[in-house]
Amino acid sequence: MNPCKCGYFGHPTKACTCSTESRIKYMSRISGPLLDRIDLQVEMRTMTYKEISERKPGEPSAVIRARVNRARDFSRRRFEKYGFNISCNAQMTPAMIRVCCELDEEAEALFKEAFDKLSLSPRAHDRILRVARTIADLNERENIQSSDIAETLALRNLDKSYFNPARM
Numbered sequence: 001m002n003p004c005k006c007g008y009f010g011h012p013t014k015a016c017t018c019s020t021e022s023r024i025k026y027m028s029r030i031s032g033p034l035l036d037r038i039d040l041q042v043e044m045r046t047m048t049y050k051e052i053s054e055r056k057p058g059e060p061s062a063v064i065r066a067r068v069n070r071a072r073d074f075s076r077r078r079f080e081k082y083g084f085n086i087s088c089n090a091q092m093t094p095a096m097i098r099v100c101c102e103l104d105e106e107a108e109a110l111f112k113e114a115f116d117k118l119s120l121s122p123r124a125h126d127r128i129l130r131v132a133r134t135i136a137d138l139n140e141r142e143n144i145q146s147s148d149i150a151e152t153l154a155l156r157n158l159d160k161s162y163f164n165p166a167r168m
């Protein structure tokens, strides 16, 4: 979605013509509980012509597929270990998340700080753990480390931006 009605809020060169009230009204079209259910919320900045027209090849899909399969095998072994009849992290129930998402000490401290500072909901808490678990699986790590939590929070940047009415 656009950041505001005119579309230029946060634009590097063009000025936004919306009032604060109008931006709040625009953002409130997407409610907090709905936003909470979106795992990855990334703010995209405007691209320059040069960036768009560059023809650099991306990472081949086959390489990405192999990495995803490795991570899914890694998490499946965990589900088997605990006798959970599921095949991917998205299917973890809140109770399974408690068992499968062990954080190391530093990760726990970082998560607690972010949780308090961003006034996160219980739903966001579980969703963040699920994504952090997936990042840890991609790196074949048994426990979730602080870097996994930090990366997850960076992929949820609307919690702490102008999309959050408490921060406008």
Ligand SMILES: [Zn+2]
Pocket (backbone or CB within 6 Å): 004, 005, 006, 007, 008, 009, 016, 017, 018
């Ligand atoms: Zn605007």
